[in-house]
Amino acid sequence: MSLSEMKNEFCREVTLKLNEPLAGSAPYTLYYIYVSWPKKLWGSRAMDSESLPPSIPEWLAHQNATRGKTILRLASRPECTTNKTNIFIYPGGHHYAHVPPHKVAAVLEDHFSGSPNPTYVQPPRTTPQIFICTHGRYDKCCAKFGQNVFQKFREEIGQRRLPFDLWESSHLGGHRFSSTGLIFPLWHMYGRMTPDQVPTILDCLLKYQVYAPAYRGCFELEPIAQTIEACAQQYAYEQGGAYQAEFLQTDSPNPSHVRAQVRLNPRQGNPGGTHELTIHLVAKTFDGPLSCTDLENPKNPPRTRWVLDKIEV
Numbered sequence: 490m491s492l493s494e495m496k497n498e499f500c501r502e503v504t505l506k507l508n509e510p511l512a513g514s515a516p517y518t519l520y521y522i523y524v525s526w527p528k529k530l531w532g533s534r535a536m537d538s539e540s541l542p543p544s545i546p547e548w549l550a551h552q553n554a555t556r557g558k559t560i561l562r563l564a565s566r567p568e569c570t571t572n573k574t575n576i577f578i579y580p581g582g583h584h585y586a587h588v589p590p591h592k593v594a595a596v597l598e599d600h601f602s603g604s605p606n607p608t609y610v611q612p613p614r615t616t617p618q619i620f621i622c623t624h625g626r627y628d629k630c631c632a633k634f635g636q637n638v639f640q641k642f643r644e645e646i647g648q649r650r651l652p653f654d655l656w657e658s659s660h661l662g663g664h665r666f667s668s669t670g671l672i673f674p675l676w677h678m679y680g681r682m683t684p685d686q687v688p689t690i691l692d693c694l695l696k697y698q699v700y701a702p703a704y705r706g707c708f709e710l711e712p713i714a715q716t717i718e719a720c721a722q723q724y725a726y727e728q729g730g731a732y733q734a735e736f737l738q739t740d741s742p743n744p745s746h747v748r749a750q751v752r753l754n755p756r757q758g759n760p761g762g763t764h765e766l767t768i769h770l771v772a773k774t775f776d777g778p779l780s781c782t783d784l785e786n787p788k789n790p791p792r793t794r795w796v797l798d799k800i801e802v
Contacts, residue, residue, distance in 0.1 A: 498784060499629065499630045499633060499634075499667075499781055499784075500628070500630055500664065500665040500777075500778045500779070500780050500781045500783065500784060501630045501634060501664070501665055501666065501667045501681070503665075503777050503778055503784070504665040504666065504777045504778070505681065507775060507776075507777040509665075509775045509777055509794065510794065510796050510797070511666060511680045511681060511703065511704060511705045511706075511719070512704070512705070512706060512715075512716050512719035512720055512723070512796075512797065513705075513706050513712050513713070513715045513716030513719055513794065513795055514663050514666060514680065514705045514706065514794075515662070515663070515671075515678035515705040515706040515707070515708035515715060516560065516661075516662040516663070516708055517558065517708055517709075517710065517711050517712060517715065518558045518559060518560045518708060518709075519556075519557040519558045519559060520552075520556075520557070520558070520559040520560070520578065520579070520580070520601075521559075521560050521562075521578075521579045521673070521676075521708075522559065522560065522561040522562070522576065522577070522578050522579075522597065523561075523562055523563070523564040523575075523576070523577040523620065523656070523658075524545065524561065524562075524563055524564070524574055524575075524576055524593055525563070525564050525565065525566070525569045525574045525575040525576075525656075526538060526541060526563040526564070526565060526569060526571070526574065527565055527569045527570065527571060528563075528565035528569075528623070528657055530571070531563060531565070531624060531626060531659055532626065533626045533627055534627065534660075535561075535562060535563045535624075535659040535660060536549070536561075538563060538659075540571050540590070541563075541590070542590050542591050542593065542594065544591070544593070544594040544595075545561070545593055545594050547594070548594035548597055548598060549561050552597070552601065556601060562620070562658055562659045562660070562661065563658070563659040564577070564620060564656040564657065564658055564659075565656065565657045565658075566656060566657070571590060572589070572590075573586075573587045573588060573589065574588045574589075574590055574593055575588070576588055576593065576596060576597065576609075577614065577618065577673075578597075578600060579673050579674065579676070580674070580676075580709075581613060582613040582614035582615065582618075582673065582674055583600065583605075583613060583614075584610075584611040584612070584613060584614050585600070585605075585606070585609040585610060585611065586609060586611045587609060588609050596609055614654070614673070614674070616652055616653065616654050617652070617653050617654065617672060617673065617674070617675070617694060618653070618654045618655075618656065618672070618673045618674075619642060619653055619654065619655045619656070619670060619671075619672050619694075620656050620657075620658035620661070620670060620671050620672075620673075621635055621638055621639040621642060621655070621656075621657060621658060621668065621669075621670040622635045622657075622658045622659070622660060622661045622664070622667070622668065622669045622670065623635040623636050623639050623657045623658070624658070624659045624660040627659070627660040627664065628660070628664040628667070628780050628781050628782075629781050630664045630665070630667035630668075630781055631660065631664050631667055631668070631669075633667070634667040634668040634682075634683075635667055635668040635669070637668070637684050638668040638670070638682045638683065638684055638687065639655075639657055639668075640684075641684035641687040642655055642670075642687055642691075643655060645687055645688055645691055646691070649691070651691060651695070653691070653694070658670070658671075661678070663680060663705070664780055664781075665777070665778060665779060665780065666680030666681055666705065667680070667681070668680075668681070668682045668683075669682070669705070670682060671708070672694060675694075675697070675707075676707050676708055676709045677699060677704065677706075677707060678704075678705040678706060678707075678708050679700065679703045679704060679705060680703060680705045681703055682703045686700070686702070686703060690703065693731075696731050696758070696759075697731045697756050698725075698726070698730070698731035698756075699722040699725065699726060699731075700726070701719075701722055701723040701725070701726030701727075702726075704719055704722055704723070705719070706718060706719040707719075712795070713739075713747055713770070713795055714736065714739075716770060716795045716796075716797075717734075717736070717739070717747075717749045717751060717768050717770065718734045718736075718751075720768050720770070720797045720800065721734045721751045721753060721766060721768060722734065723797075724753070724764070724766060724800055724802075725753050725764070728761060728764070729761075730755055730756075730759040730760075730761035731755070731756040731758070731759045732753040732754060732755055732756060732759065732761070732764070733753070733754045733755075733756055734751050734752075734753060734754075735751065735752040735753075735754055736749065736750075736751060737749075737750040737751060737752055737765075738750045744772070745771055745772040746769065746770070746771055746772075746798075747769070747770040747771075747795060748767060748768070748769050748770075749767070749768045749770070750765065750766070750767050750768075751765070751766045751767075751768055752764070752765050752766075753765075753766065764802065765802075766800055766801065766802055767800070767801040768797070768800050769797075769798040769799045769800070769801075770795040770796065770797060770798060771795070771796060771798045772793050772794070772795060772796075773793070773794055773795075773796045774791045774792070774793050774794075775791065775792055775793075775794055776790075776791040776792075
């Protein structure tokens with residue numbers, strides 16, 4: 490596809506035509522944090538948002554340097570203000586409420602130092618939380634595709650009175666896979682979601698089942714393990730049940746081939762039996778855009794991704 494042909498498209502559409510897989514595309518991290526902030530104040534990058542205290546990105550840089558990979562994103566709902574914020578921290582579903590913005594960095598530091606500030610502590614989150622990227626100032630795909638999917642989630646959750654906590658999210662990573670979203674406490678990330686898929690995604694969530702057609706992976710896992718788990722969940726979805734993947738053994742016969750043995754254990758309430766799989770991945774190169782900006786000025790080198798070759802049962 491030529492540059493002139495790509496200019497009027499969205500990076501999501503170009504990536505879809507190139508068949509770049511969803512599996513294994515979720516950004517790996519140790520800790521995931523959300524801070525509530527009015528969407529109207531979001532900047533093109535979350536940490537550059539209007540009125541956001543500079544102490545927050547400063548703390549985040551320190552956290553990444555000292556405690557390991559940490560992602561911090563902004564979440565919004567109509568009731569959000571700049572006077573008080575909510576903080577959600579995973580793993581653990583920790584919740585701090587009514588935090589003045591200038592104290593967010595201190596509350597985060599106290600939490601990770603093992604001395605949470607009791608002034609703001611709330612009971613841990615037990616209700617599944619859904620975050621859908623609608624960060625149009627970051628990439629136009631997030632606005633075009635994300636907003637419609639978020640609206641469908643809101644309608645379905647409201648009409649069906651489902652026990653889920655829904656938020657709009659700043660950029661999640663991989664806007665070429667818009668619309669993107671993630672679900673806690675499962676650490677599941679989705680991509681290329683469409684409004685018509687939303688009811689089924691929610692049905693799967695009620696059963697703790699992965700909706701495989703839009704599944705990017707479990708972002709608690711590093712890339713190769715994430716791809717293996719996502720392929721195993723694709724097989725599980727085809728079996729019609731909810732399963733937890735257990736890694737048994739992984740080896741690499743050569744640099745472009747990974748072989749993994751995985752056991753799928755049925756989750757509680759799933760009548761299906763255990764499945765043992767051997768999953769074969771091969772390395773493949775993709776050269777499509779990472780963002781809509783790349784459609785005007787391509788600058789990213791080809792990237793190597795692990796893709797499914799075959800599954801042996």
